[in-house]
Amino acid sequence: MRDQEAGGPRARLDHARDRLEEADLAESADHVYRLLRRDLVRVEGVELQRLYDEHHISDTTRRRLQRSLDLEEERLDLAT
DSSP: OHHHHHTOHHHHHHHHHHHHHHSOHHHHHHHHHHHHHHHHHHHHHHHHHHHHHTTSSOHHHHHHHHHHHHHHHHHHHHHO
């Protein structure tokens, strides 16, 4: 119940499942993949920041990896 109210992972999966049932399967699967991948990029960004904050990685490493995540997010945005 809390996931649905907060727009959590279960709510997003339920919403994605509903979209798959309503639309063209190939198009919807691609769209759902992009949504899930975008969520994963955000989670990776948060984890990357945590690793930097806890001094597990250098600023150079953080910036290089964040740039990679930013580019992937841009590619996902262009695909929509």
